[in-house]
Amino acid sequence: MSDSPHARLAALADPLAAPADQLPRLRKLLETLLRADYKRRKAPFGNLFQAIGGTCYSLELPSALRDQLQDLRVAANLVLHESYLGTAAEVAAGFGAVAALLQVIAGEPYTGPWPPQPTELAELAEAAASPAATSAAPARAALSADPRAVWRVQVLHADLPTGVITVEMSTPADGRPVGPFQLELPAAYEGLLLAAAALHPALNLIGPVELPGNRVRPRRVVLEPDYLISVTTLAECAQRDGTYGELALLKAFLPDETSRSLVVGNLVNRLLDEEVSHAAQQVVGRQAQVAAAVALLRAATPAAEPQPVASPAPAADFDLEHFLTKKLFRAEPLTLSTLPEFQTRNGVPELLDDLRRHHRTLRQAQRQGFAAQSRTGYQQQPLRLVDCFLEPTFLSATYGLQGRLDLLHESPTGYDLVELKSSVKVPTAEPWTNHAAQAQLYRLLLESVFGADGETAGRGRTSILYSNAADDQPAVRPVIQNQDFVDQLLAARNQLVGTELQLARATTPSQVKKLLLPVLQPNLAALPSFGR
Numbered sequence: 001m002s003d004s005p006h007a008r009l010a011a012l013a014d015p016l017a018a019p020a021d022q023l024p025r026l027r028k029l030l031e032t033l034l035r036a037d038y039k040r041r042k043a044p045f046g047n048l049f050q051a052i053g054g055t056c057y058s059l060e061l062p063s064a065l066r067d068q069l070q071d072l073r074v075a076a077n078l079v080l081h082e083s084y085l086g087t088a089a090e091v092a093a094g095f096g097a098v099a100a101l102l103q104v105i106a107g108e109p110y111t112g113p114w115p116p117q118p119t120e121l122a123e124l125a126e127a128a129a130s131p132a133a134t135s136a137a138p139a140r141a142a143l144s145a146d147p148r149a150v151w152r153v154q155v156l157h158a159d160l161p162t163g164v165i166t167v168e169m170s171t172p173a174d175g176r177p178v179g180p181f182q183l184e185l186p187a188a189y190e191g192l193l194l195a196a197a198a199l200h201p202a203l204n205l206i207g208p209v210e211l212p213g214n215r216v217r218p219r220r221v222v223l224e225p226d227y228l229i230s231v232t233t234l235a236e237c238a239q240r241d242g243t244y245g246e247l248a249l250l251k252a253f254l255p256d257e258t259s260r261s262l263v264v265g266n267l268v269n270r271l272l273d274e275e276v277s278h279a280a281q282q283v284v285g286r287q288a289q290v291a292a293a294v295a296l297l298r299a300a301t302p303a304a305e306p307q308p309v310a311s312p313a314p315a316a317d318f319d320l321e322h323f324l325t326k327k328l329f330r331a332e333p334l335t336l337s338t339l340p341e342f343q344t345r346n347g348v349p350e351l352l353d354d355l356r357r358h359h360r361t362l363r364q365a366q367r368q369g370f371a372a373q374s375r376t377g378y379q380q381q382p383l384r385l386v387d388c389f390l391e392p393t394f395l396s397a398t399y400g401l402q403g404r405l406d407l408l409h410e411s412p413t414g415y416d417l418v419e420l421k422s423s424v425k426v427p428t429a430e431p432w433t434n435h436a437a438q439a440q441l442y443r444l445l446l447e448s449v450f451g452a453d454g455e456t457a458g459r460g461r462t463s464i465l466y467s468n469a470a471d472d473q474p475a476v477r478p479v480i481q482n483q484d485f486v487d488q489l490l491a492a493r494n495q496l497v498g499t500e501l502q503l504a505r506a507t508t509p510s511q512v513k514k515l516l517l518p519v520l521q522p523n524l525a526a527l528p529s530f531g532r
Contacts, residue, residue: 005033005102010112011465012095016200016209018147018219019086020079022115026094027076030069033098033105048073059104068097080481081461085147092117145217147207150398156180158197165196167203178214184217188487192221195498196341199505202226204398220487222400223494224501231403231441234493238437243488245495246518253519260341263332264351265422268358268467269406270322270331271323272420275362276388276407278318320359324352352514365465365475374509387411396448400493415450417442417463418476422468431464431477439464 008029012022014280027048034051038044041058045051052073056066072094078084091113099110153167169176183205185192195201207219224314229248237247329336336342342351389409395402407418419439423432430436462479469475499515506512513520 005029005106006108006110006112009095009099009102013115013118013259016211016217018207019088019091020084020147022091022092023072023076023079024481024483026072026091026098029147030072030094030098030101037105041527044061055101055105061101061104065097068093073091081478088116088189091115108221121487149207151176151208151216151218152225153183153203153205155196155200155203158193158200160193160197163190163193165193170202177210177214180211182215183221184211184215185210185221186217186219186487188484188491189494190493191491192223192498194500195223195494199224199498202503203240204400206398221492221494222398222490223497225397225400227497227501228395228402229400229401229493229496231401231438231445234401234441234489234496234515235434237496238434238485238489238490240433243437243492244490244493245300245499248492248496249363249499249516250519258335258339260339261422261424263335263339264354264358266332267328267355268362268422271355271359271421272362272407273390274323274327275318275366278391279386279388320356325453327354361469361475362465375499384409394442394445394449396445399444399447399490400497401441401445401448403442403445404439408446411461415446415528416463417446418463418465420467423466424468426466426473427467427477428473431466431479433462436479436482437485437489440482441489443479444480444486 012025012029014022031048031051034048034055035045037055037058038051043054049070052066052069054131055061056069057062063179071090075084075086075090075094079086095115099114103109145456152170154170155165155167157166158164163185165185166180167183168180172178182368183203192203201224204222204225205216205218205220207220208216210216233248233251234250237243237245237333239247274391336348341347389410391402391404393402405417406420409416409418417439419435419442421431421435423435431439439462462481464477464479466473466477501516503512505516
């Protein structure tokens with residue numbers, strides 16, 4: 001496919017694509033066009049909001065077009081940052097605005113396909129209500145498809161030469177296909193074919209869309225969703241050059257090793273726990289003081305003469321030095337006693353200095369809040385420790401995942417995820433790939449539990465907090481929602497589950513050897529450190 005702007009825009013006209021997928025891609029194409037215009041004019045590109053206004057002013061475009069482009073930017077930001085699902089009307093309006101801008105910048109009108117317009121959607125919906133409108137079946141399916149719907153199906157047959165997978169509903173239900181139907185795999189999940197042929201497994205079809213010819217195309221596919229995989233395990237499969245499910249299998253055969261960085265990481269997590277626990281205890285203590293004071297006044301003062309209640313003493317900050325001198329050794333007694341790095345003369349003093357530095361970063365991030373001066377709409381919100389939940393555990397029966405977050409913060413916009421990392425090396429810009437993968441999967445877990453909209457939604461910010469960041473580095477890094485990346489991670493999960501289930505069913509040494517080939521003959525040069 002051509003990479004020209006016209007071809008990229010045509011690819012976004014798919015009537016079956018979800019708005020949550022189309023809006024960010026339209027935004028990306030819009031930014032590409034604006035950057036090209038700024039480069040042509042040799043003007044500095046600031047941010048997308050300014051660029052829309054600058055280009056519209058320079059090219060003397062109508063204010064209505066500028067407003068439509070800004071609306072597209074806002075809708076796409078909501079999808080990326082707050083799990084907003086988007087609407088078909090927003091896609092149609094944004095598509096038209098980008099097409100109009102493309103004609104002005106490129107000097108060539110767009111003549112390719114268009115997504116359904118709002119009027120067409122209304123007409124198709126009306127036609128879908130009529131039983132006689134059989135010719136509109138594809139449009140009806142697209143309109144009725146719910147991106148959050150989940151169908152559980154059983155694989156009946158997988159034909160390797162043709163790539164055709166035949167499935168049927170595990171439990172019949174109204175509005176679902178009756179009898180076997182063909183499954184059309186999305187491109188990101190085509191690797192599922194081999195496991196489907198070998199295992200005839202159960203699948204979760206997420207966001208299924210019925211197509212002509214007794215076919216169904218889902219947005220995502222999850223192999224054996226009852227088989228739960230840890231988010232941490234799956235995140236290790238994500239590397240800068242790709243996502244590989246066999247890395248998790250390989251790591252399972254590596255011996256566990258204790259290192260200084262691992263110990264420091266555990267202790268930094270302990271510091272975060274102590275901070276949050278201390279804040280909660282202070283709140284409970286203040287409430288008890290107020291209750292006791294009120295009770296004493298009521299006992300000593302007539303009801304007709306109310307007296308003011310003295311304010312409780314201000315809350316004391318967490319005492320780091322007390323923790324280091326009184327609790328540190330209890331937290332990691334065996335490690336601190338046996339690890340060679342701590343047996344030198346300067347071993348423990350250097351550890352204490354490191355912990356003090358990490359704690360300063362934690363305290364600063366807590367007071368400052370989330371990423372400031374962001375150009376992506378990423379809001380800044382201070383962390384209130386009393387609104388934090390430590391290491392909540394979630395599991396998803398939809399995606400076959402389980403995980404324990406470092407910190408869940410309840411804010412006015414929803415639930416904010418904070419994943420704490422004490423890495424020796426801190427990235428200069430975007431979070432490390434495996435860290436971003438972990439945060440993406442935690443957000444997916446949360447949305448699977450709470451839903452992606454409504455008052456109890458999974459909306460909120462997702463962040464990596466690097467406690468080892470230097471003074472001139474931002475400690476909190478936003479993790480922007482990336483649906484394609486999530487698809488890669490889920491495909492790696494399917495690969496891992498398929499391999500483990502085939503290992504469990506293997507009956508000959510040759511079968512086991514074939515399945516364990518990545519472990520028996522690993523590519524040591526490409527082997528990641530796995531956080532060691």
